[in-house]
Amino acid sequence: MRKTVKFMFLFLTVLSLAILTACTNSDSSTxxxxxxxxxxxxxxxxxxxxxxxxxxxxxxxxxxxxxxxxxxxxxxxxxxxxxxxxxxxxxxxxxxxxxxxxxxxxxxxxxxxxxxxxxxxxxxxxxxxxxxxxxxxxxxxxxxxxxxxxxxxxxxxxxxxxxxxxSTPVMIYNKDAFKEAGLDPEKAPETFSEVIDAAAKLKKGEMYGFSMLTYGWFFEQLLATQGGDYVNENNGRTGDATEAAFNSDEGRLVFETLNTMNKAGTFGNFGTNWDDIRAAFASEKVAMYLDSSAGVAGAIDTAPFEVGVAYIPYADEVKRNGVVIGxxxxxxxxxxxxxxxxxxxxxxxxxxxxxxxxxxxxxxxxxxxxxxxxxEENVKEKWAEFPQYKVTVDQLQDTVPGYATQGALISVFPESRQQIVTALEDMYQGKDPVEALKQASEGTNRAIEVANKTKK
Structure with missing residues (x-):
């Protein structure tokens, strides 16, 4: 896994530099x-x-x-x-x-x-x-x-x-496992603390309570739903971003929540591959996980149990802001x-x-x-049969417009996402979550600095 991550980092670094080179070959002043x-x-x-x-x-x-x-x-x-x-x-x-x-x-x-x-x-x-x-x-x-x-x-x-x-992320969960654990199968946990508590109750044998793909997109979403920006300049929306903003209270809450479950043994780390985490859910190796809304149909089709779909969780201290489009x-x-x-x-x-x-x-x-x-009638019929589809749309339409949920604009996003992946992997291996996030922020800052200098 570590070799794969290092290779991906090298690839994305080269890609980002290639993109920056392309920017210097075009008239980017307008x-x-x-x-x-x-x-x-x-x-x-x-x-x-x-x-x-x-x-x-x-x-x-x-x-x-x-x-x-x-x-x-x-x-x-x-x-x-x-x-x-x-x-x-x-x-x-x-x-x-x-x-x-x-x-x-x-x-x-x-x-x-x-x-x-x-x-x-x-x-x-x-x-x-x-x-x-x-x-x-x-x-x-x-x-x-x-x-x-x-x-x-x-x-x-x-x-x-x-x-x-x-698409946007959603929480997908095993309703049968919820019933067995004494949890309400019609009400998924909404806050970070509720996810931690539910994961502990759902952990049983080889089944973990919660999982999240080691992918920067999900970190961005858990940050945004708290109202946290990814970069400065209002997420790069009112000017060119000059530094990362995710090394914040909101960002640390995400890392610390994942770290708490990982240390407790209730978090399942299934790596960076979408197929692996989806297979883990279908084979009852994890009871709750974050997926793309575009993955809902596949989860319903492949799981041998009743599947629930809910909004992504948010921090207890804030109001839910919503999700960013992917x-x-x-x-x-x-x-x-x-x-x-x-x-x-x-x-x-x-x-x-x-x-x-x-x-x-x-x-x-x-x-x-x-x-x-x-x-359209065909959509109404599908939603009547599978109400899980409607949940994804409700979450999107309930999103509160703002810079956080509008999403960040930076030209070196692929490299920054890989910084988050590396930080998460390091944390799962025992690194302090605050230090891991700080490292990702510093790496992103260096990439942004190079990008802005090249653009000039």
């Missing part, structure tokens, strides 16, 4: 800028029958890719002007690396799917045309979309990309032909329709970016 005075290039690519043909680079695999391919095919059949070609590019990191070689030129894909922590980089890259330009030009009513999803991708009230596959959004390329941009915009609008979003939600478990999708 948001969404780059390639001054050269908004579009060349003529549009067309099919034999005259349709404008565009490429859509994505990182969806499995059921996500299957659903996406069907959606693209339906769009292509729905009109006669445009043809979208969906092309799988590997992981988010691999896709972004490929984009760097063609970004801002006529050879760039019209649409690229980029994970949420790539938002700051994409804005500064010079590769993109802000979606706000097309919203304003076409009087598109973005207010119809889910506001707590839009909030992440808005910077200075401008929407730079179109949200697509959006997943990815779709970015419009700058430098391609105007007709190709128009084709991309038509496809993006198609993706936001209630019917398409209902399909996407039911196929994948991701949120519908258009809440009207939840009024």
């Amino acid at each position: 948001k969404g800028g780059g390639n001054e005075g050269d908004d579009t290039k060349g003529e549009a690519t067309k099919t034999e029958d005259g349709k404008v043909s565009i490429e859509f680079w994505h990182a969806m695999s499995g059921t996500g890719q299957t659903s996406l391919d069907e959606i693209v095919a339906n769009f292509n059949e729905s009109q006669e002007q445009y043809e979208v070609k969906a092309e799988f590019q590997g992981t988010y990191e691999e896709s972004l690396t490929k984009l760097r070689s063609v970004g801002g030129t006529k050879d760039a894909p019209a649409i690229t799917q980029v994970f949420e922590i790539g938002t700051k980089y994409m804005i500064d890259s010079g590769y993109i045309e802000p979606i706000q330009k097309f919203i304003d030009k076409n009087d598109f009513n973005a207010d119809e979309l889910e506001q707590n999803i839009l909030n992440y991708y808005k910077v200075d009230d401008e929407l730079y990309s179109m949200p697509f596959n959006s 997943g990815a959004s779709l970015w419009m390329s700058k430098g391609i032909a105007e007709e190709e941009q128009e084709a991309a915009w038509e496809f993006m609008q198609y993706l936001t329709t209630p019917e398409v979003q209902a399909k996407w939600h039911l196929d994948t478990g991701y949120f519908a970016i258009n809440p009207k999708a939840y009024e």
Whole structure:
């Protein structure tokens, strides 16, 4: 495990430096800028029958890719002007690396799917045309979309990309184990202290009470729901962040809560692999764990017991703030032909329709970016059968808007997340939680400092 973590840290460090290098090769002085005075290039690519043909680079695999391919095919059949070609590019990191070689030129894909922590980089890259330009030009009513999803991708009230596959974390738990432990199966623990107490009661034989994937995203969420910022400058939303802010009372509470359960033997450490922690839950090796809302369907399908879904826990001393959006959004390329941009915009609008979003939600478990999708009959029927799905949406819509839940903007997020992973692993091996978190903060500060110097 330690070798894997060190390799990942090296990989993400190299990736972050590569991204920073890319920033120096573009005009990052203007948001969404780059390639001054050269908004579009060349003529549009067309099919034999005259349709404008565009490429859509994505990182969806499995059921996500299957659903996406069907959606693209339906769009292509729905009109006669445009043809979208969906092309799988590997992981988010691999896709972004490929984009760097063609970004801002006529050879760039019209649409690229980029994970949420790539938002700051994409804005500064010079590769993109802000979606706000097309919203304003076409009087598109973005207010119809889910506001707590839009909030992440808005910077200075401008929407730079179109949200697509959006998710948040949830608490998933074994209702049968709750009953056996004398706990109410219809009421999951809500606060950190309640999680600690419940984990102790649920620990039985080889079953741990609680677990959390060793992944920075979950730390960010447990920080945000307390109202804690990840970096300064209001989470990088009112200026470029210059240092980490997570080495705070809120951040220490998260580490100390996990450390308390780990020392008590009620916390199960299943590492960094999503499949491993999900398999542990299905095989009754852990009774409660944090997962993505997109993982709910899989948990219900594979578990041989009744599955419960609840909001993520928060500190006893504060009010619940809510969750930060994860997943990815779709970015419009700058430098391609105007007709190709128009084709991309038509496809993006198609993706936001209630019917398409209902399909996407039911196929994948991701949120519908258009809440009207939840009024579709097929969604109502699914929710009636599996009310766990509705819990994920309720948590999102109950989120209190603010800088904490809007999410942080930093260009070196991958490296910072790896700092958190290393800190958690060190803590589970016996390192003082306060010292471990401090180390992650210092590592993040160094990465931010390099990024800001390079940008200048």
